[in-house]
Every structure is written in structure tokens, then in C-alpha cells.
Amino acid sequence: MRLLSAVALCFLFSSVPASHAADLAAGKEKAELCSGCHGENGNSQIENIPSLAAQPDAFIQWQLVFFRSGTRKNEQMQPVVEPLTNDDIRNLAAYFASLPPPPKKPDDNPDLSAKGAQAAVGRRCASCHGESFAGTKAVARIAGQREEYLVKALHDYKSSARSGGGMAAMADVAFPLSEEEITAMAHYFAHL
Numbered sequence: 001m002r003l004l005s006a007v008a009l010c011f012l013f014s015s016v017p018a019s020h021a022a023d024l025a026a027g028k029e030k031a032e033l034c035s036g037c038h039g040e041n042g043n044s045q046i047e048n049i050p051s052l053a054a055q056p057d058a059f060i061q062w063q064l065v066f067f068r069s070g071t072r073k074n075e076q077m078q079p080v081v082e083p084l085t086n087d088d089i090r091n092l093a094a095y096f097a098s099l100p101p102p103p104k105k106p107d108d109n110p111d112l113s114a115k116g117a118q119a120a121v122g123r124r125c126a127s128c129h130g131e132s133f134a135g136t137k138a139v140a141r142i143a144g145q146r147e148e149y150l151v152k153a154l155h156d157y158k159s160s161a162r163s164g165g166g167m168a169a170m171a172d173v174a175f176p177l178s179e180e181e182i183t184a185m186a187h188y189f190a191h192l
Helices: 002-014 024-031 057-069 077-081 086-098 110-122 147-158 167-174 179-190
Strands: none
Touching: 024 086, 057 077, 057 086, 110 179, 147 167, 147 179
């Protein structure tokens, strides 16, 4: 199934002429449907729902394709993404990528953040997510993401409940994490 999804993505991204630019206005209009869960301007206010503002364009495209194909499962997302065209996906991704990241939250537990930073170095998180953890290309921005969502995502990777894309790397990283490391890393990333 992963190979099929990868082939579909390669076709999706290689079949678009380089001159085919995304339409931010169309993406903003389509994103109105997303704001009920992912928040105004892509900043979620709902527990376990990620913020999409400032996520890398390619990352959002991949995730929408994974949801649309059923490779990534979510009862709420499936019916929303099934009718999306490839142009809709490009436009949505470009729109969310163009938004400013969520505002930085004051760190109420610097000791926990220090433990999270140490765990992040030990797991080499920056090698994929970037030195500032702002994500790159098809890798998620985790800086400033909702803390409880990061905990959920790490648990999902650890238990193999989440699949699709480069998830094999995340499963390898998350599997050995202790509960304390998951909590500390989520706190650290959320407060960057």
C-alpha cells in the first residue's frame, strides 16, 4: 500500500507543469471548510487537532493525498478530502503554507523543555524537521504545534496507528521513546 501511495504521489507531483502555480485565493476559499476544526488562519483551538498555519506546502499536499487515498485514516478527514481535486490540494497547501505560524506560547515549565530538547537531540529530530523545527519540504513543522496533538502523534507513530509517507522513520524514532520523553518533547516543541 505504501508503494502504491508513493507511486501515486510521484505521479501527482511530476504530472504538474512547473508553471502551474497554486491559487492562494482559491485555497483560502476552500480553507473555510477547514477552519471549523483547524481554526481561523490555520491555528487550531481544539484539542488533538493540529494547527496547519506555516506547515510546509509539500507536507500538507502529501497528508491530504494520504487522507484522500485512505492511506492515512481519520473519520473526520476522509469525507472532507475525498472530493478534493489535485488543484484543490495544491491551493490549500499553498494557502496554509503562506500563513504565519501560531504565536509562541510562554513556557510554563522550562525544566520540562530542557528535557525535551535533550531528547530531541538524542533522537536527531532536527535532521528531518530542521534546526528550528519549522519543517522542510514534505516534513512537518513541529515548532509551535499544539502540545497535546504532538503527544498524540508520537503515540500514534509509536503504536504504528499512523502510517503514510516517511512514517517508517517516525515509527523507528517513536517506538523506543518513554512516556516521559514523549511528554517532554511535546512540551519543548510546542513552546518553540
